[in-house]
Amino acid sequence: MKINKIEVTLQNVVEKITKFYDPTTTHFLTLNGVAIDETKTEIQWIFADYMKLNDNTVFYVVVDQEDVVPSIVEVIPSAIMSQREVVDMFGIEVQNSAKGLYLDEDSLQKPLSGGCTL
Amino acid sequence: MFDLKKYRKKSPWILHYNAGSCNGCDIEILASLAPKYDLERFGVLNTGNPKQSDVFLVTGPVTFRSRERLVELYTQMPSPKVVIAVGSCTCSGGVFRDMYNVEDGIDNYIPVDVYVPGCASSPELIIDGVVKALEILEQKSKEIELPKKLFGTIKEEEGVLNLREMALSVAQKSEQINAQKSEQNEN
């Protein structure tokens, strides 16, 4: 499937998504993280259109481990789950998202981040 | 191998807990309770209450968050109880072996009596496993009754209560029984 990738920054991501997102034609798939190296992580917001052939839009931004990713729950309420997942899996702080969706305190922390080795 | 008459009188109730499986074995447990395989003809009933159950069917390699629940459910069941591990991942971790949030099989947490292989275990294998578990349940309930019987016979024979001798004879008898059992096992 085709991917349209759009680069954003942490400051303008909420604004751009608000402008792009129309609940009647588009739906939000998920918030995804990809570890690039030990400290850098690529955060992706993935969208797809209803009833259009092979159409996916991905907003992405590369963040450091200490950065705080803005929350898009105000625009898209269903993003809350995937935001909590990213907090657990990558150890990156997302606004208004609590830890502990999947991981207990004694299990391996931030398992998908680049710095994690078993 | 199958003496159905022996089991027809009994009605073991099962408790099912999903400790992190992929649902494959769970739907096969449901299928084995449904008309085609119909475990209910052995009197097997699926209950949600650990306090009324005799057989504990567990699916899934124990995940971190389900550990306490698993042990809690096991301890809440009255003895004699039998634990059946359904599916490869419950027996030894299966394809999830060595993943970071998985504890590689339930026998690291609770004692398991019957291991049912298969991914996912077919109803046929689950029936085999339950039948095997019923044998073990029978044996376990006999073992629980054992000391009481021994005490009873001594009392009738001697008429006098001598605690020390009673204890000694119980020890002897249980030794004999153990020896017999080990012989049987060797055979």
Place this chain on the structure above:
Amino acid sequence: MSSQFIKAFTNLFKKPQTTTYPQDAIERTENYRGLIEYTENECIYCLKCEKACPPGAILFVPCEDPVPNDKNKKSLKYEYNPWLCIYCTECIRACPKAELALTQSDKKPQIGVKGDRVNSEWTILEQLKKGV
């Protein structure tokens, strides 16, 4: 309403759905994926099945029992854990001598009880394998 009564009546004369399994064996379909069977004489010890197995249910453990020979130079012994196997047939697709050395039979795997080599004993075998 009347159709339901007719259905209920005809159901009285139908064969029961339930299979009487423990008494009568269940008919196996042709493709049934059962136990993996191994023939030692045919094996060429290429270890492809061991590498292919997703859960690691096939191990070639170094031991002293079979004396090293032409085919088996490192004196390896085939070990298989049916309680770890996921019956995906990947090992047989990897085997260069499939149908001879490694086959998938239609036998169903055995039910394990205490004392079978299920989990903790298998962990020891895995450590033995890793130690070399």
Place this chain on the structure above:
Amino acid sequence: MSKKIVQIPLGSQHISLLEPVKFKFSCENEKIIDVDSDVGFVHRGIERACTTKFKYDKIAYVVARVCGLCAITHSLTYTMSAESLLEGEVSMKAKYLRVLMVELDRIHSHMLCLSHVSENAGYEALFMQIMGDREPIMNLQEKISGNRVQFDYIDIGGVNRDISLSVEDDIKVSLKELRGKIEDLINEFENNYTLSLRFKGIGALSLKEAQEFNALGPIARAAGLVTDVRSESNDLPYSEIGFKIVTSSGGDIYARNMVRLHEILNSITMCENIVSGIPEGEIKTKFKGKPNGEALFRLEAPRGELMYYVKGSSKPMLDRLRIKTPTFASIPAFVEIFKGQEYANAPAILASFDPCMSCTAK
């Protein structure tokens, strides 16, 4: 009566819940006003294991174990996204066989859900009847792939087993029988008071809410939202085999049941068309290279849209595998539906979602 807020937990082990999930309902008298869910009981860490433990050609067998009910969709979506990063072409026959298995899987998954719904309405006999009617489908799956639940049928390059003529005949016979039974079931679900009146207006989701909370699959289609990934991609030959989108309106449990039942009928039609027209060809072709680049694939699982994101860099191990499962994305919609309902209906509403927690937590 004074207003008093009571907390009622449901799960993680409960007789009406097959899944290990914990809900905490805040109820005002009998009415649910807020729901808190804990879905992490089944988290195993598959996403990490797929990038550290397994090579790219084994992952199809691992991701199938994410969920036993939609195992085939998981392995198919992964395989197709990996294939788009490799060099090679899947034969038409393999594509048809893949769709056949996916649709058979959808039939049995929907039937399982319907049987649960009727059990939660207190209709035990119908539960047993649907479970019994489902067995021929399980049998077909065993005949095609060798196993009843985890098929391990799809591999990179095609499918693992060919289909024989006798099995094709069996499929035709069983599906014909099943069609009659499903038509009876539609009649039953429409006209039986236990199932129709009991469920009308309960657990309703409006079209606007469905769009706002990104509901997926049968839940969205029951609310009138026209979305189905089967018509949003042309990688599988859905348009050739008579696929139709089934929608309903109302968004309540009754509408969801109807959508599921009509989808089963549509799947039966598609399976019959596939079996009568399987093209000639190889079932497996060789693929060259190692996955390189990014791929994103969506496919319609029985519960809704499934998405895989694969990133590789010409190594046997992948860099990243992201699984987005339908239930995971629908949880905000679930919570919205629960609000304002009676607590007594909670198990029935939950069953009508057909939730899959092993999908959710991975």
